Amino acid sequence: MTFNDNARVGGNSAKRRGGTVAAVGGGAVGLGAVVFLLIQLFTGTDLSGIVGGGGVAGPQTGGERIANCETGQDANRNDDCRLAAASLNIDQFWGKTVEGYREPQLIIVDGATSTQCGTASNATGPFYCPPEETVYIDPTFFALLREQFDTNAGPLAQLYVLAHEYGHHVQNLIGVMDQYPNDGTGPASNGVRTELQADCFAGAWVADAADQVDENGTPYLQPPTTEQITNALAAAAAVGDDHIQAESGGVVNPESWTHGSSEQRQRWFDAGRAGGVNACDTFSVAAGSL
Numbered sequence: 001m002t003f004n005d006n007a008r009v010g011g012n013s014a015k016r017r018g019g020t021v022a023a024v025g026g027g028a029v030g031l032g033a034v035v036f037l038l039i040q041l042f043t044g045t046d047l048s049g050i051v052g053g054g055g056v057a058g059p060q061t062g063g064e065r066i067a068n069c070e071t072g073q074d075a076n077r078n079d080d081c082r083l084a085a086a087s088l089n090i091d092q093f094w095g096k097t098v099e100g101y102r103e104p105q106l107i108i109v110d111g112a113t114s115t116q117c118g119t120a121s122n123a124t125g126p127f128y129c130p131p132e133e134t135v136y137i138d139p140t141f142f143a144l145l146r147e148q149f150d151t152n153a154g155p156l157a158q159l160y161v162l163a164h165e166y167g168h169h170v171q172n173l174i175g176v177m178d179q180y181p182n183d184g185t186g187p188a189s190n191g192v193r194t195e196l197q198a199d200c201f202a203g204a205w206v207a208d209a210a211d212q213v214d215e216n217g218t219p220y221l222q223p224p225t226t227e228q229i230t231n232a233l234a235a236a237a238a239v240g241d242d243h244i245q246a247e248s249g250g251v252v253n254p255e256s257w258t259h260g261s262s263e264q265r266q267r268w269f270d271a272g273r274a275g276g277v278n279a280c281d282t283f284s285v286a287a288g289s290l
Helices: 031-043 070-075 077-096 140-149 155-174 189-213 226-238 241-247 262-276
Strands: 015-018 105-110 112-115 119-120 125-130 133-136
Touching: 015 112, 015 119, 031 262, 070 077, 077 105, 077 125, 077 155, 077 189, 105 112, 125 155, 133 155, 140 155, 155 189, 155 226, 189 226, 189 262
Parallel strands: 015 105, 105 133
Antiparallel strands: 112 119, 125 133
């Protein structure tokens, strides 16, 4: 999506944080490790403890304000600012939708940083850390998305990814994560249903995003174009479990899914766009219709 050039976005609370993380295995990365890292990249799970390798010790605090991020024009020029600016829009949407909504912290990761949920970097992919109520995202993730999975990862695709993580924050606030705890993997698991609901929430936000305004009444964003929607759907397909497994050279195994298939992720994103938040109850859907 495109920001209006004169929209005021400097009031965002996003911060930049990062450091250095030791290389996995301490040396050259072989093909098996590359595939392993790709699985990490698109599941938002830090698995470095399984294969070895160092990390930043202990959760870090603080961070720096995102520089040169005051207007919509700045957001259109820079990935970091685009994400920071979009947080204002997403928070405004959910503030009108969920009673008692609390804004999460958004951390733009520079390199890597430790969290209570593991290391955040482009090798783990964007993720939400419930005990911190914080979204972590490394913008270089989008370059890897383009390079490894042949998708454009344009502005709306980037904001879809961010809105998906904010969807997890909403799930945390309204009790979804407590009511439907992770019960393992599989095409109808609670984990997959949770991820598909976050996709649906992202779609609901996209449908309403152009209605959110800054303190002067200027809309933050212009309505999405057909091309941008297509791009976002392509990103949703690229991070489907079946697509990741196929691209990584493995067998497509639904019983190992954690996020849902490409078709499911696209369909639930569209369900949110068409029907809003009320269309996002993925937990009442029969397994065969999910």
